[in-house]
Amino acid sequence: MAGQLRFQEFDISELSLSSYVLTLNQDEPPFIALPIFPSRFFRHQSMYINTESNIKKPSDLRGKRIGIPEYQSKKDHGVSYFAHPNAGPVTAAVWQRGIMAEEFGVPIDEVQFFTGAIEPSETERKSKIPHTLPPGVQVKQIQAGQNLSQMLERGEIDAIFSATKPSCVERCTHCTYLFPDFKSVESEFYVRTKIFPIMHVIAIKRSVYEANPWIARTLQKAFAEAIKIGYEALRERAALRYMLPWLEEHVRETEELMGGTEYWKDGFQENKHVIDKFLDYSYTQGLAKRRFQAHELFAPNTLESFVV
Template identity: 25%
Template sequence: MTKPRIRLGLRDWDHLVPVATGTLTSEAFDLDLDSRAMTPDVLSEPELDGGETSFSRYVLGRAQGDDRLVGLPVFVMRGFRHRCVLVRRDSELREFAELKGARVGLTGWPDSGNTWTRALLRAAGVDLTGIEWTVGAVDAPEPGKDRVGGAKLPDNVSVTDVSLAEELAAGRLDAIMTPFMPAGFFTPESRFRHLLADHPAAELDYFHRNGFIPGIHLVTLKREVVERHPELPGAVQELFERSKRHWLARRRLLTDTTPWLLADLSRTREAFGEDWMPYGTAANAAMTAAFCAELHAQGIAPASIDPQEVFPS
């Protein structure tokens, strides 16, 4: 029987390099990997069989009965969000709790990363309904980018086409939430800083309390592709698992890509164990349940979501 050939659109994550270069392949299928600058909208691209997908948008779709995508518990993007809250360099704000009643900009309303970041504020006792939220681009506007999703926004959320970084610099915002640092952030003259002076320490504490690093994007396959080839979800997960492990082994060998990569790899292993980004349903059960609960608690999902329905067997 001829192996199926599938096309997946993903951003160029380091841990996918062994697959992208053809170093690792699958006996179950042939893969064309499209490298994308931005996360693709898998359903709107007929030539794609699947790809990188927002965890939030996937879960919300499932909760609304949209099963056109089959999610794999393969989180190609995950990370702590404590570092994502920025303030002006001269701001007196230092803690999440101090954002009560603040004016906060963010890069998207239903986005996975911002959902996790708002969860940090909720955990610090901040009433999200008391914040004046502004949704927009960090730097230059990106025409056509959907930042709000299909649902009606809460009354305390507005949308702007003005740079959030400039609004923050001008004092019209007290803080911004962004996974991508604004232009000039990594220079000595940066106008901004992280809200938390020691965000790595806060992130490590979060891991000790919760037992996971938040998932942001996962891999999905179109349902019609899975129905034609039921073996694909398991085979794709297996290939990406091997790619992740192969990449880590090579990074531990070829450590001269950054001055302190070996030290960072060692610290990561000591803090989070051998695999800080595990794949699989069971390994991500606690994280999935926490995310579903946050979507409902924040009013993004109108009804509670059964985490068991996110990755149905």
């Protein structure tokens, strides 16, 4: 995805939602998205703490040091530049920062963020933070040779917000989940908000879309068929399609909680409330240059729902 953002080699690609929104800051945005969301993830389960930092509940993160892969990417002459394979504003962290501020009273200006590689094996991240962050927000790049996982283990930071699980959680008892019962927390969050966080979108090069607008609707129909095939694989009973011994029970439980057999929903109207919430977070965190409207993200001819 980072290569596509930098070189625009492909006509159609998958992009992180946050990186895509950042491209809209440009005078001539290079992409236009479709309301197709191949990656979604509840992110309460991806917040980790050092229990020796006196964190008993989420609100205890106020005043603490939180590691994140990146806060905001470098900009060069107004154009987003993604030098690292996982660079760019991390969508997971945007959701996590927003949820902590809105749901648990931990605003971004009452913590200190440390950015850098999660593990020693990762390529060093060299992100420069432009002066567009909201007042009071503190972001510090960790030093060369440091990594957030070891820093959490040693107590040099108090928490990590990440899409991946830091290895220290597996090797030491004082590094663990902020929400040990994250399934219950995420289930309650969904029932109350109906938000299943979106991580990625499908995007078309804007020049390709403008020359061939029919491509957007055709792709939308193709992905709708693909979801049908995916559901069929989940419900296969003759043999397990995936390495989960109680897959059928997991599917049943998910359908019961999320309101039916088609719980992974694409489409603009079905997901407008999710996009609106993300755009609120992106703007208040100093990423989007203005509070974009949800419909501005997507090809106009894909905003209406259809039945395959």
